[in-house]
Amino acid sequence: MTATAAPQRSRRSTGGGAGRRTHRYSLGVQRNVTGWALLAGGVLCFVLFSWYPMIREFVLSVQQTKYGETSFVGLANYQRVVHDPAFWQAWRNTAEFTGLALLFGFALPFLIAVVLNEFRHAQGYLRVLVYLPVMLPPASALLLFKYAYDPGDGLFNSILSTFGLPTSQWLQSTTMAMPSLVLASTWMNMGGAVLIYLAALQSIPGELYEAAEIDGARLLRRFWHVTIPQCRLVLSLMLMLQVISTMQMFIEAFLLANGSGPEGATTTVVYLIYQHAFNLDDLGGASALGVLLLLVLAAFAAVYVRLDRPRG
Amino acid sequence: MNSQFRRALAMALAACAGVAGLAGCGSADQGDSADGKVTITVDCQPPKSDKADRDSWNADVAAFQKLHPNITIKSVDKFPCEEPASFTAQLRGGTEADVFYAYATDTDQVVNSGQVTDITQYVNDKTVPGLSDLDRTTLDVGRRGGKLWSLPRTNYSMGLVINRKLFKQAGLDPDQPPTTWAEVAKDAKQITDKVGHGVAGYADYSAGNNGGWHFTAEMYAQGGQVVTADGKKADFNNAKGRAVLSRLHRMRYSDGSMGAKQNLAWADLLKLASAGKVGMYIGAPDTIKAIHENFKGDYADFGMGPMPGETGPAPATLGGGDQYFFKKTDTPAQIRAGIAWVVYQELTPGKGQLDYVRGKRIGQTVGQPEPQLFTGATEQKVEKLRAANATIPTDNYAAFRDNPVPFKVEPPNAQAIYKVLDTAMSAVLTNPHADVTALLDTAEKQVNQVLAAG
Structure with a gap:
């Protein structure tokens, strides 16, 4: 090995001469420059449209503009938003939505994917059916739910009445408003998650199930000891993404419950940001709230990544 | 420079130019020229x-x-x-x-x-x-x-907008809209009871800061205000504020004359009104124009009276x-x-x-x-x-026109105050057990907090 490699190195160093070396070097530089040039456009877009606005948000959160004069106000915007009457309620509501959305929006798609995976026929059609709601524009889907939740003659109350069950005020009830949003959100968004889980399930080698069966494992044990561990990576990634996305819930509350809902029951942190930015002429306060939300999500992600790190 | 490199450079420059172009979209030239144009x-x-x-x-x-x-x-x-x-x-x-x-x-x-x-x-x-x-x-x-x-x-x-068709169906005279809140409550119940079909005799806002806006208008109509004259303290936790919220709660739950749909924001109420589902609401003449232009309502179906007060047309309204x-x-x-x-x-x-x-x-x-x-x-x-040159039935506005009510403008920090008051309005319209006194206590504290923060 060494005997053959050495002459090759030798041939390379002596055979091309300085001219060929320079040519190769210049080719390498050109290739690198090409790479950097291609990267520049993408990086520039990130800088201008993602990172700069984030930095700007931090800056705005410590500034206030009055009569055209912008001044540094330290943490005054943070103090003001913390004293906003809706501040703690918004965080409680956001946590409630996230918790409920995890309960339904995280577990349900996985269970549906497991069931779909068992179908030998028509799986393609079923996949399309499950994914269809994702293709509906969110505004249209939520409008449908708005009609369905109508406390007078809405679809859900009509169904409940047909079966002699008690009806609900849905979005007009402080206790039912948030679960109603979760239901709509889960229906709208779970198709994508189902497909991802299904792909993960289909990548599990069949031999593992056969081996488990030979060892006498029944359905639940196979699910617990084969399916879950094999999907762990996808499940943990989806959990983190779902928490980050549900903590930023806005459109469901905005379109279904006119933002705040009954007695503020659906006011979320992002809706509060919207209120400060566009209704209260308080960009400083909106930015401060945005920074607080970012910090909470970053802290969650950091803790999560730490806990999720493989042992050993 | 090889062709691949040139292409990449060109693409990067194009990207930069595109971004710069986007950034420059907002720039404007000065409108004066040397020739006085x-x-x-x-x-x-x-x-x-x-x-x-x-x-x-x-x-x-x-x-x-x-x-x-x-x-x-x-x-x-x-x-x-x-x-x-x-x-x-x-x-x-x-x-x-x-x-x-x-x-x-x-x-x-x-x-x-x-x-x-x-x-x-x-x-x-x-x-x-x-x-x-x-x-x-x-x-x-x-x-x-x-x-x-x-x-x-x-x-x-703002005055009282009425659906003339529903008034007639309920046996009421659309040329004599109610001028006191007691009459509004009585007529609303009559409309709901006689017309049926889920029609609300009277409707009001409670979402999107519109609830607070209308609470303010109704406080003005009581002869009250929502903040003190110096704009530093809340001024609605009193008999006038209680009268506004108690009346709405009574109409919603005792009389059942405000319909099932609540948490209404601006367009929600107008859509219901255009569909003939609302007998009365408080609003300005331009809401009837919006009903006609945006929701295909018929001018002939709507009319207006003055903003109701306790004993006759209100001493003031919101404008x-x-x-x-x-x-x-x-x-x-x-x-x-x-x-x-x-x-x-x-x-x-x-x-x-x-x-x-x-x-x-x-x-x-x-x-x-x-x-x-x-x-x-x-x-x-x-x-x-x-x-x-009228193109609409102007007589439908006679009661409004003949009983002019002076208007007061919005309070300082209006939207922040409306946001707090939305909760109180929402509570009396969605919670049968709403405690008006407690709601006003909470809202007062919160509005004072908002005003103190500036």
């Missing part, structure tokens, strides 16, 4: 979908430019004239038109943004003919710190409107040109929006009792023109 951009041009209004606007621009050959108007198609999210962003970025539209409630936002010019020195009887007849409350909507920042476009004051501001970067020539345009288009009887002869000819809405921008001889002139 001046160009101004003006927003709120009606949309193409509203052909009659757009054609009228364009004709007005042409006529104005003929009168003032040195001025060029560049119309900015913007509908709605103000959409809060993009309006705030434009103000922040300084990309609004040279002469730009804003709601009365946004005066503080506009002035605080520093994107607007003080026009006090430009406004006088010569530049604004009929200035002395301009309604003082309406003009003062654009005044802050002793300076004038805007000229009014329209104004409104507001919209206005045109002048951008900070406008040159003196542009400001003068802008004022000339706003005066021509919005404030001259027989011209622009007040050209009722043309309005009748092309089928526009003519005959609503507002805007009522003037007083004295100028207002009489406008009224005469309006009556002579």
Whole structure:
């Protein structure tokens, strides 16, 4: 090995001469420059449209503009938003939505994917059916739910009445408003998650199930000891993404419950940001709230990544 | 340089150019030129979908430019004239038109943004003919710190809007709308009971800050206010505030006359009204126009009475409107040109929006009792023109017109206060066990907190 490699190195160093070396070097530089040039456009877009606005948000959160004069106000915007009457309620509501959305929006798609995976026929059609709601524009889907939740003659109350069950005020009830949003959100968004889980399930080698069966494992044990561990990576990634996305819930509350809902029951942190930015002429306060939300999500992600790190 | 490298460089440059182009989209040139010609951009041009209004606007621009050959108007198609999210962003970025539209409630936002010019020195009887007849409350909507920042476009004051068809079906006289809250409650129940089909005898807002807005209007109608005169303390946790909320709660749950649908924001109520599902609500004449234009309601079905009070028409009602501001970067020539345009288009009887002869000819809405921008001889002139060219049944507004109620403008920090009061309104309309006293206690604390924070 060494005997053959050495002459090759030798041939390379002596055979091309300085001219060929320079040519190769210049080719390498050109290739690198090409790479950097291609990267520049993408990086520039990130800088201008993602990172700069984030930095700007931090800056705005410590500034206030009055009569055209912008001044540094330290943490005054943070103090003001913390004293906003809706501040703690918004965080409680956001946590409630996230918790409920995890309960339904995280577990349900996985269970549906497991069931779909068992179908030998028509799986393609079923996949399309499950994914269809994702293709509906969110505004249209939520409008449908708005009609369905109508406390007078809405679809859900009509169904409940047909079966002699008690009806609900849905979005007009402080206790039912948030679960109603979760239901709509889960229906709208779970198709994508189902497909991802299904792909993960289909990548599990069949031999593992056969081996488990030979060892006498029944359905639940196979699910617990084969399916879950094999999907762990996808499940943990989806959990983190779902928490980050549900903590930023806005459109469901905005379109279904006119933002705040009954007695503020659906006011979320992002809706509060919207209120400060566009209704209260308080960009400083909106930015401060945005920074607080970012910090909470970053802290969650950091803790999560730490806990999720493989042992050993 | 090989071809791959050149291509990559070209792509990167193109990307940069694209980004730079995007960033430069908002830049504007100065409107003055050496030959004395001046160009101004003006927003709120009606949309193409509203052909009659757009054609009228364009004709007005042409006529104005003929009168003032040195001025060029560049119309900015913007509908709605103000959409809060993009309006705030434009103000922040300084990309609004040279002469730009804003709601009365946004005066503080506009002035605080520093994107607007003080026009006090430009406004006088010569530049604004009929200035002395301009309604003082309406003009003062654009005044802050002793300076004038805007000229009014329209104004409104709230009264009681009724569905005449439902009144007749319920055996009530639509020419005699109720003038006290006790009568409103009685008539609402009668409409709900007699018409059925889930019709709400009376409806009110409780979402999107509209609930707080209407609570304020109803406090004014009680002879009260929501903040003290110095604007430093809440002033609704009293008998008048309790009367407003208790009445609504009673109508919703004891009388059952407010329908099942609550948490209504602005458009929700108007949609229900246009569908004939609401007997009465408080609002300005322009809500009937919105019902007609946006939701296909029929003018003949609606009428108005004065804002109800405790013993007769209210001592005061809530009013507001919209206005045109002048951008900070406008040159003196542009400001003068802008004022000339706003005066021509919005404030001259027989011209622009007040050209009722043309309005009748092309089928526009003519005959609503507002805007009522003037007083004295100028207002009489406008009224005469309006009556002579009416295209809607003006008698439907007789009770409103014949019982004028003075209007008060919104409180300082209005939207932040409305946001708090929305919760109280929502509670009395969605919670059968709502505790009015506790709701007002909480709202008072919260509004004081908001006012203290500034």
